[in-house]
Amino acid sequence: MAKSFSAPFSGGTEASNLNLLLACRLLGRFWTFVRPYRGKFYLGLCLILIAVPLNQLALFLTRDVTNKALSSSALTTDQRWSTVIHIVGLQIVFYLASAVLSTWREVLEWYGGMRSTLDLRLAFYKHLHRLPLSFLNSRPPGEHLFRSTTDMTSMFLVRGRVAVPGAAGQSPPDSKEVAMAAYSNDVDPYDPGIMGMIVRTVPMIFETLYALAWGLGLLFLIDPILSLCLLIYIVPFTFLSARMFDKIRRTAFAYKEAGENEIAVLRDSVGGLRTLKAFGRLTEQLRKYVHAATVTRRRAIRQAYEIVLTQNVLQMGLKWIFSLTVYGYVTVRVMKGQASVGDWVATFLLIDSAQAPLENFVQLTQLTKMQLVPAQRILHTLDVQPTLLDRPHAVRLPRIEGRIGFHGVTFGYSPEQPVLHNLELTVEPGEYIGVVGPSGAGKSSLIALLLRHYQANSGKVTVDGEDLLDVKLLSFLDQVGAVPQTTFLYSGAIAENILFGNPFATLEDLEAAAKVSGVSRFASQLTNGLLTEVGEAGLISGGERQRIGIARALIRDPRILILDEATASLDPETEEAILGSIDLLRNGRTVLSVAHRLKAVQHCDRIVVMDQGRIVQIGKHEQLVVEPGLYQSLWNEQTRDLGMLAEADR
């Protein structure tokens, strides 16, 4: 558990290896999703261009208020009042305009972020469903879900807390907040995560640098040495903050990992208490827990130290040294008459306003680095070539008869390790074929090829003589009904689950499919019949679930019905009842039934016996059971087991 969660976050080191070039390339790839909203994006940047100077000029005007009105003895009181009203009025107009423009820009950013995130999520979702099963199966099951949700959202900034130099009253988040928010699993699915990086973080970085440039310029007007001081301060501050922030981030990863590990040990202890007691292993488990808890505590303390060190010693300490130096320098100049009191006031306002963007800058670049890791993971999936795509000249299949052919088919999940060897098999329309063989013989692989989940390495699979790779897949799948070993039930009513097979079916079709598959029989016992919600129907038994699966396949009125171990998990009586109903509803359809238990295919027209990826026997049950070979030995084995079971029952 701890591993599955920590793996996606291993980006701690990954992130630091990402260089600027890669960042630009990734941003370029995701720009596709922002392009439809680029008008708003550019407008947002233009608003920054106006809002930042307005805010900075408003601060700068304080110099004039002080010099011309507050500390001027050359003017009369009325003249001073009039000056104050004029300049302060102008400052208010500048502040207000800057605030309005910043708000407008934020609205645009959120709009662009939300819309492009939705587009990205939809594109990702569509893509995921068209990916080769070989890719999907090769990854841990939770990964695709993780990429579709958390990866797209978790890396967003602490909302609204990053100081926007143009908007008054916002303070930057502290390092802990950023670290915790960035790694929190508690994400809002509508946060414009990765897209936020483009529509929000990048403009913020631009805004920060732009605001710093204005701050430096205005300080230069007051005294060039002051802007030089600020420039000198920026270098160690940025460098040291970035290093400490990196450290805190790594410790936050480690702390989170340790916390998850501790919970995993605790869960094992509580869940497996009976076993622990029965095996007398309580002491060992306690030792394990103490160790896990100690590691968590150590890492928590380390994180706290690092945060305190960064905030108090580094950020505040450096800030104080810088502020005191500037304070001393400007005060001495004022005392010597080389600078005005207005210069003194404006200097501190400008220095103060430059510090917030500076802190922001460090955090924003760090956050962008972190956002690049999930961005890379998402691209990794998006770059996999879909296989469900039809060939350019694929033809639409008309209603088929149901003839299936495997012609010299060789297939392997990896080409160098074939699991099917040179298969030759023709199934006539309306035939009921059983496919049997020991585990690993290749039965499911055969079905997977027929459903075009994979492509053969050589040879071809045909339907009514057409190469399956040359037809439009959906025109074929529309004529196939498949029942897997365990039917997946979607949330919703039983009827909805059946209609999943054919949303355009009529009420009569629905009732007929439910009747012939035996769903009606158990649904009639429920209060709302077929309209009962799957969740409300109580515990749906394996047999009932499979009946719904059969109804779902039948409602498609398929020409080919595939049963892939459809009754394998059921008890013999239920299996017999279900197989009985399948026999009834063949109705000219070709049926391919893969089974482990030979009883399930006993009545088939022909039985295909597979072993180690090859067809070793084909024939009727009566013929195969007397012919020395694999079928006979499997039959003897299974009937002996059944006999022993019956004996045991007696």
Ligand code: ADP
């Ligand atoms: P059966 O259905 O007869 O039990 P399968 O078709 O499932 O046999 O498996 C045939 C062989 O292919 C086995 O050796 C199995 O390990 C291998 N195999 C099945 N599925 C995969 C997969 N997704 N990736 C790699 N190998 C697989």
